[in-house]
Structures are given as C-alpha cells and as structure tokens.
Amino acid sequence: MAGRWIEQWDPEDETFWRTTGERTARRNLVFSVLSEHIGFSIWTLWSVMVLFMGPEYGVDPAGKFFLIGTATLVGAVIRVPYTFAVARFGGRNWTVFSALMLLLPTGAAYAVMEPGTSYGTFLLVAALTGVGGGNFASSMTNINSFFPLRKKGWALGVNAGGGNIGVPVVQLVGLLVIGTAGAAHPRIVLGAYIPLIVVAAVCAALWMDNLAPVKNDTGAAREAVRDGHTWIMAFLYVGTFGSFIGYSFAFGLVLQTQFGRTPLQAASLTFIGPLLGSLIRPVGGALADRFGGARITLGNFLAMAAATGVVVTASVQESLPVFLVGFIALFVLTGLGNGSTYKMIPGIFQAKALAKGMTGEAAAAYGRRLSGASMGLIGAVGALGGLGINLAFRQSFQSAGTGTAAFVGFLLFYAVCSVVTWAVYLRRPAPAPVRTEAPEAEPQLGYARV
Template sequence: MSDWDPEDPVAWREGGAAIARRNLVWSVVAEHVGFSVWTLWSVMVLFMPSDVYGVSAGDKFLIGAVATLSGATLRFPYTMATARFGGRTWTVFSALILVIPVVATVVILANPGQPRWMYLVCAALTGLGGGNFASSMTNINAFYPQRLKGWALGVNAGGGNLGVPAVQLVGFLVIAWAGDRQPYWVCAVYLVLLAVAAIGAAVFMDDLDVPGVDLAAMRAAAVDRDTWLISLLYIGTFGSFIGFSFAFAQVLSLNFAADGQSPAQAALHAAQIAFIGPLLGSVARVFGGRLADRAGGSWVTLAAFAGMVVAAGVVLVGQTIAVQAIGFVALFVLSGMGNGSVYKIIPSVFEAKARRLPIDDDARSVHSRAMSGAVIGIAGAVGGLGGVGINLVLRQSYQQSGEATAAVLVFAAFYLVAGLVTWRAYIAVPRARAEATTPGAASAKLSA
C-alpha cells in the first residue's frame, strides 16, 4: 500500500481509519500470542519439581532472565523488519517461527533430567516472541495519526501484554485439570493460536510502502539524548512489567513453600494468583496511553513512578503473603500505566523536534515517523533488559537471604531515580523553555 498518509483528515475519514483499525486488530492478536510464547517459561517452571528436573529456585530465575534477555535483544533487528519486509509479511513469518520453541519445550519437558543449558537454550528461543513487540509497534506507529498514537500504541501494546496473563491462566487451568506433570497441553493450545495469528495476518493485514525505520534512523536515534532518557524510563516501566511477569509466580511459589505447603500445593496456589498482576498491568497500559493523550505522557509517567515507590514500600513492610501480593499487583498496574505513557512521550518529543527542522511538512512527517519508530524499537529493547535485571536481582537476593527484601529495595531506589529524571527532562526543562520563549506559556499543557 503506497501513498499512506494518516495525517490527511479526508483520507482518514474515507477509509483510512478502517484500514488502520483492521491492521491494529491482527497486530494485537499476533503480538498477544508472541508475548505468551515469550513468557511460556514463567509457567513451565511451575511444572518442574526440583527432584524431577534437577533445577533449583535460582536456576528458575536464571531461565526467566535468559528468556527476557533474548526477547529484549531481538527487538533491535525486529524494529527494522517491517520497513524491510512489510508489516503483513513479517507478522506472518514472526508467528510461524514461534512453532520452533513451542515444540522444543514439549520435547525437553517430556524428557526430565536434561542439562541446565538445554532449558536455557529453549528459553532463549522463546525470546523470538518478545521481538514481535518491536516490529508490531513500529508498524502500528506508521498507521495512525499523531493525535491517536497514544491510544493506538497503548491498545497494541496492552493487547500484546495480555499474552502474559493469558498463558499463565492457561497454565493454571492445565495444572488444576491434569496435574503438575503434564505441561504439554499448554504448548498444544499455543500451536493452534500461532496458526490462527499467521493466517489472520496473511488475510487481513497490509504491507505499507512508506518510509520506515532503517539503519540511518537507528543511527540517528542512537546518538540522540532523548532516546536514552526514554529508554531509562522504559526500564522502570516495561522492564518491571516483564521482569515481574517472569518472577511473580516463582516468588509466590517460594513464599507458599516457606509457609509449609508442599511443592505441588505451592505451585497450584501460585498459579491461581500469578496471572492477576500481568492481567491488570496489561489493561492499565491501554488506560495509561489514553490518559497520556489527555494529560500528557510526562505527567502520567511521573505519577506512575511515584506510585511504584509506594507500592514497593508495601511489599517491603507487608507481613503476610496477601499484603505482599497486593503490593506486587500494584506494581504491575502502575508499571502498565507507565508503559503507555512513556510511549506517548516518544512521538510527542520527536514531532516537536521535527517542527524545528528547516524542511517542508512532508519531510518533517517522514523524519518524525522514522525517528519515533527507531526510538520505539531501541527503548523497547533496552526496557526489556530491565526485566533481566529484575530476575537476576531477585535470584541474588533469594540466594543470599532466602527472601526478596534486598531486591525490592533496589527496585524502589531505581523508581525514585526514574521519577526524578522524568520531572527534570520532560516537565521542568520544557516548562522553563516555554516560559522563556512565550509569555503566559507556563499554564499551557505540555504535549509530552
């Protein structure tokens, strides 16, 4: 599809909106399934009793860290994939290739006692599903006009993030129905869903023939200060979401076991609760994007980090599993809102920068779209690395003290720093510039 211009109001009303919506729907479906495959091992570890599979609690956190690292790293090349191959073509391919890690998971779990490196390799392959996020977001970013990007990107990402609680809920149902020794049913469900996603994308999505993210845009974004500031904020929001998504069930299981439950009981009770956090966090991402469209991404992001500091405090002072679980769920919700609001900051910042360039409107639109897409990919990848940190810090904390206290203190300190960066870079400094250049601008709403 050539000559696509979502900023043209007439073309948007006369069919453009419907085309964008159709692509958004199937982008969400494919990304949703991709997220489920990426976080498959957050469920599989509940099916892996240590006495059968020979993996410790620390090994399980390491498996989560490897899957997160792989998915985050793959977001760099995936960011440029839709510009090179087309959104529809790449979505079909990226769905079908996920059959490999799902089948591999079935094989190695059906044969307990494998060396640890085999579990780590299989977990790394599921990271292909994490890469889907970057290609999906850059694709949808090109379909929607500036005024709707916060909502569209929030829906796309939130619908994709729902893949995390979905696979965990499927895992709970399998444990409740078939017991903790038959994880194959979880994988069977996702083999079917991958086929649905690939066929739907092939039939209903479009390849845009417009300038997108390429190496030049990635290089330009890589030397831009805002790219790395936004990436830092995304470590705190998405990094927390994906890191806790892998770790929450394991933390609950360890807490229930410490409370005297058998490993099987602890796994079942953890599975009953674990999906709630990612579910609410995914829904909150949509509302975070919508709220950012109205109130400004920077203000919503600042509020999210302030709330996350408080939620981390609840986890620290909680004396019961229930109170600590509430604190973790609050972290999911607030990080989800922050996910949506940070992604609203991206197009706002680079649209403002493009307006200052001495080029015509068409060139500004192309430049803004390419830079926003590149930063979405870079921030998504760097933010995903925050999930690696979550799992490694938790692993170290449990190995040293048998509890998560030290890890949560580290998380709270990071949220405080991220909140200060948000205030300084995207609220205080833009406001000061506006006051210096435009009389009375202090009361104006900041678009970022």
C-alpha cells in the same frame, strides 16, 4: 512473500483518515494484536513451565530464575533487528514470518519438557522463546506508522496492551492444566499453542497490509541512536515495561520460594497482576493523549515507589495478603506507565521537528521516521529491565532467602526515574536543536505536552 502494499499513506490528512485510513489502520491493529498476543505468551512461557518443574527436575530456585532471565535477555536483544525488519520486509510480511517463528520454541519445549532433560537443554530452549519478545518491537513500529499523532497513544496502548495480555493468558492456561491434569503434564500447555500460532500467521497473511512509504532508513536508525532522548526514554521504559515483564516472569516463583505456595496456589495468583497491568495500558496511553505523557509518567513512578514500599513492608513482615495488594498495585502502575511512556516517544520527536522549523506533513513525517526507529531501541533496553529484575531476585534469594533486598533496590530505581522525568520533561525540558531565530519557549511547550 509479495504481500499487499499500500503505496500512499497520510494519516495526518483528516479527509484521508476519515474516508480510508482509519478503517485500514484499525483492521491492521486487530491482527497485529493477535500476533503480538501469541508472541508474548510464548516469550513468557517459562514463567509457567517452571511451575511444572518439581523436585524430580533437579532445578533449584536460582536455576529457575536464570531460566526465565535467559528468555528475557534474548527477547530484549532480538527486538532491535525486529524493529528494522518492518521497513525492510513490510509490516504484514514480517508479522506472518515472526508468527511462524514461534513454532520453533514451542515445538522444542514440547520435545524436552520432562524430568531427566539436562539443565543446558532447558536453558537453550528457554533462550529460543526470546523470539516472542521480538514480536512486540516489530508490531509497535508497524502500528506507529498507521496512526496519526493524535491517535498514537490510544493505538499503541491497545496494541501493546492486547499483546501484554498474552502473559496472563498463558498463565491461566497453565493454571487450568495444573488444576485439572496436574503438574506432571506441561505438554498440554504447549500443544494448545501450536495451532494458535498457525491461526495468527494465517490471519496476518489474509488481512494485514504493508506500507510502501515506510522504507528501510538506516539514517533514521543512526540519528535515533545519537539522540539523547532515545536513551532517556529507554531508561524510563526500563522502569515501566522492564518492571512489567520482569515481575510477570518472577511472580509465581516469588510466591513459591518466599511464601511456600504450591504450584497450583502460585498459578492461581500469578495471572492477576499481568492481566490488570495489560488491561490498563491503553488507559495510560489515553491519559497521556489528554494530559501529556510526562505528567502521567511522573505521577506513575511516584506511585510505583509507594507501592514498592508496601511490598517491602509486607516482605519483612511475611504478610502474604499485604504483599499481594502491593505487588498487584505495582502491576497496574507498570501498565499505566507503559502506555504513557510510549505515547511520549512520538510526541518528543514531533516537538523536535517543530523546533527545527518544520510544519505540517514534513513535521509529521520526521516524527514518524525518528519515533519508529527509536521504538525498537527503547523497547529492547526496556526489556532488559526484566532481566535485571530476575537477576536481582536470584541474588536476593541466594544471599538472604527473601526478595526484600531486591524490592528495596527497585524502590530506589523508581525514585531515580521520577527525578529524571521531572528534570528532563517537566521542570525545564532540554530543548531540541533549534534555529537561532526560534523562540526559546517553543520546544519547552512541546516537551511539556509529550
């Protein structure tokens, strides 16, 4: 694909941004959201398909958790190459290709989704849906390059939030099919998505752009891997996005397994949490733009720990209403945290650039270069948190018949995330490498604002 290439791009230049950049960036954002939205729907497809899998499929709850865990794992791993594909092939070109790739898992699921299919076949097809998870990494890396630092929290929040909404939308489609045609017709869900995938690819081809200044930079990737902040942020993103995607996959199964809900009853509740978590993500980014990502992230992790405490209490008491309140609050908080943590990434590398003595466009270019390279790694590790959540649920239900033990583990993890956020970015932020003549407080102030 030859594509449309923009040779010059400087969003930090306010005149350029006002006259040309903003309009172009917003147009690319719109169609990036569309493609990523469909990608998330396909990635989380098996959170819906398992609701259609009654006793005639011969798959127990542990087997269903492993199916959705497999999709989560592949989606996490594939985010790394997807991140660097944008620089290699162009954001527009890769969006077209990655959208068309979604036809593979959707068509395969359409072919095999019936009783009598072997579990190994289901496992393979679930793994194929991981390509939808990769769309997030390439989309976020691409949009990060289009917007100036002062707008990144909002832009990345809208891009990711619009994509995340693909989770509750596919669950609503599943609810509609179960409520009208019944649980014996999962192929209706799959058939509805095939033309939508084609529409997303065509729109990207017609209305998106490639940025020539975003070149494949293996040096940036190596530098991002060596930077400790990449891995600290990846750890924090496990707590926010890992929780969001893990809970999105598992919510319906938990309702069926622990609270005895029917497929229709589970589907009628499953979409609420992911929907609210997706809608609130841009708010998390906007709050981070205004008050600093680290402050919002710390408060968010503390609130997540409190909400998990409510869920643990409800799980022990077997109170479905209290459980739903606590679990949906968790979804909302994961969405806020997703927005604030992703805002922190470009801010951290911008602060490092300033601490190195860079100024103006040089500092902005350094921040874009390193933050773009690190986002895929952070997104991949963060998504692995979803796998951890599903494996924890699988073990908890296998050993005790409830998810209580898993939730206790999640609560402790959020407490650790709170301590790390405070210690690294708020208490005495670990300074970036600085020139010897640079004042010691300079990097601290930069990190306090990320």
